[in-house]
Amino acid sequence: MATHTDWWRSAVIYQIYPRSFFDSNGDGIGDLPGILQKLDYVADLGVDAVWISPFFQSPMKDFGYDISDYRAVDPIFGTLDDFKAILTAAHDRGLRVLIDQVWNHTSDEHLWFVESRQSRDNPKADWYVWADPNPDGTPPNNWLATLGGSAWAWEPRRQQYYLHNFLVSQPDLNWYNPEVVSAILDTARFWLEMGVDGFRLDVVNFFTHDPSLQNNPMRPADVPRPAGAAPNDPFFSQINLYNFCQPQTVELLRPIRQLMDRYAGTTTLAEISSAEDTLLVSSAYVQGRDRLHMAYNSSLMTDTPLTAHRLTGLIRRVETLFEDGVICWTAGTHDFPRLKSRWSQSQPTAFLQEAFDHMFAALIISLRGSCCIYQGDELGLTQADIPYEKMQDPYGIQGYPHVLGRDGSRTPMPWLKEATNAGFTQATVPWLPIPTDHQEQAVDVQDADPNSLLHKYRRLIHWRQDQLALRAGDLQLLELADDRLVGFLRQCETQRLLCLFNLSPETVYQDLSRFPRCQPTGEEVFSSDRSYHDTLEIPPYGVFFANLD
Structure with a gap:
């Protein structure tokens, strides 16, 4: 493994979504032993690091982004020893390991919230964001949750509302409380001591809110929605001035960076989500040595055609805004429609689509900064069309049919074209269906074709090194x-x-x-x-x- 501490400045990172990577025990859900079995595949790509999405204890109402114990592995994924085995095997192969940390909110089953909701005067009463109702009993303001409905939920025991920027079962932590920050840093220290090489930090720009709880203004018809926002998403019917992206958040990044600096060679990758100007906000989070290391955003995760004019403008703006920071170029994650399908409408033939895919692979590894490749994008997987009765994502179920949710980019990896469930699982039914066209793009098919997109990614990444x-x-x-x-x-x-x-x-x-x-x-x-x-x-x-x- 390379020993330079700034490896992250130009890293190629591979994102693994555990539920859909490889199922080792035949229950239809990917797991940690499955990641271990397929780690050579990742190492052969030539990447510098893996980012593993949440595998922590959770009721799985948001598939792991609703954590009930930050230090425990959920049994559906395996055990803590399974994760330690991945750490050892990855380091033996020269791979660094980043893990997701969801510090904006917890599950409502987390013991912190179980205690906090009991009364207004218990030791954790102020660990979450609580507010009194309006005189008529309605929520304190008009803020909306990103996954639909009001951002406030009523707790009869306290006779107060709590803030949840996402699901009702995901109450927001109160980052203005130093005890909360201390507890979060203790969680980070637990994993750093175990040997992880860094964290992908979920929705960092949601950490704080306007304490005065001002109403958000409604979005005028002539004010465009942020990049990546679905046109029918009600969350963006408002201009979200006060519920997140507050300047106080940047100040709270200092103790995080100070902790990371005590563990040489570790890094942080911040997700900047739903902002009006994601590039501008992202750059603010990584400027200087007292903030985070890298940030990614949705600038490339839209279906706006990727023209030379658009790309040049984007590069020019990044070079200006990130002069002192590091952008992680990201064109696909588990939260956005598949890269392969995003610009396919502008490619009239399969030949041109293939040429575009190969060109984009060369582009993303050539830009200044780090880059992240989401599992399956190296195979050219398309966005899956999941019928309503098989949907799992609460965002898609709640928003159907106007918002289809994230299931279409989370379907299982196809490993073997002719095997049951494309070699992902021996279960009769995987947790999400595997599209037939994904089987045609299976790893074994592309392994046998030296001109495949998979081989192109491998050659490019190794050449880049x-x-x-x-x-x-x-x-x-x-x-x-x-x-x-x-x-x-x-x-x-x-x-x-x-x-x-x-x-x-x-x-x-x-x-x-x-x-x-x-x-x-x-x-x-x-x-x-x-x-x-x-x-x-x-x-x-x-x-x-x-x-x-």
Whole structure:
């Protein structure tokens, strides 16, 4: 394993959603021993780290993001010893391990909340966000929960409402209470002492709220919704000024960073969710040495076509906002529709779709910062269409049919095309159905095809490890005559790497005379190209990498 402490600045991270990765005991649900059995697959990708979504004790009303004990493994996933075995095996393979930490809220079955809800004067009375009703008994303000309905739930024993930005069963912790912060840091210390290499922090920008509990203004028709927001999602009918994204949150990040700094080489990856300007908010959370290490957001997780103009603008803004921080380029997670399906409507043929997929793989590993690959995106899995009667996600069930929820991106990994349930489980029925077209993209099918998307990801990630300019260089956007091309230089003291991407379904040509002594890398990681003296031909969704002397 590399020993440099800033490995996270340019890491490739692979997200594992345990329920859907591999089922080792035949109950239809993926588990920790299943991750252990498939760890060589992850290591073969060449990634630096894995991020494992929640496996902690939970009533599973939100599939692990409603934690009832931060230090216990839920039996459906295995035991604490199973997790320790993953840690050892991952470290033996040069992989670091990040685990999800859900510090904004707990399950309503957590002992902290069980005590807090009993009265207004018990030792944990102020560990959650409580507020008195309006004179007419209604909730204290108009805030909405992200998963639907009011963000407030009534507790008759206290004669007060508690805040829940997500499900009613997920009460928000009170981050203004120092005892809560201390308890959270103790939880972090427990896992750090065990040997984890860092945390993915769920919905960090929800940690605090406006203490005065002002109403949010309604969203005017001419004010666009944030990137990634569903057009029919009622949460964004308001401009969410007061229920989250408060400036006080940034101050609360200091003790987290101070703790992490005591464990050399550990890191934090912040999820920034639902913000009006996710890039701006994300950058604020990672500026300087007293905040978090990395942040990701929904900028690339929309169905707005990825044109050269849009991508160039996004890169330019990231380079400005994240000059002193690290963005984790992320195009897919368990919370968003599958990457493969997001821009498919703009690709009229299977050939162009395949070229786009390969181009995007090259792009995401070339940008400055770290990047995250969600399990199955390296296979090109499509968004699954889950019928209502088989839905599991409470968000989808509650919002159906206007909001379909997250089940479509959480279906099990297909390992073997011809096996029962694509080799994911020996159970008769897996926890979510596996689409037939996913079986055609199974790991064994792509292993046998050297031109598959899976092999492309493997070659790219391994190649990236040897490019110092990609690992430690800066990024300089290029002004190109053809507005269908995106080009930039990645450069450090020992390497200057030219990166060109054709973001269109047409062949384009680029004059290379402005790049003297341009030497293609020679790696089979990019689409075919032809040169005519100083003119480079780049096919639809083609990629060109070259070293510059």
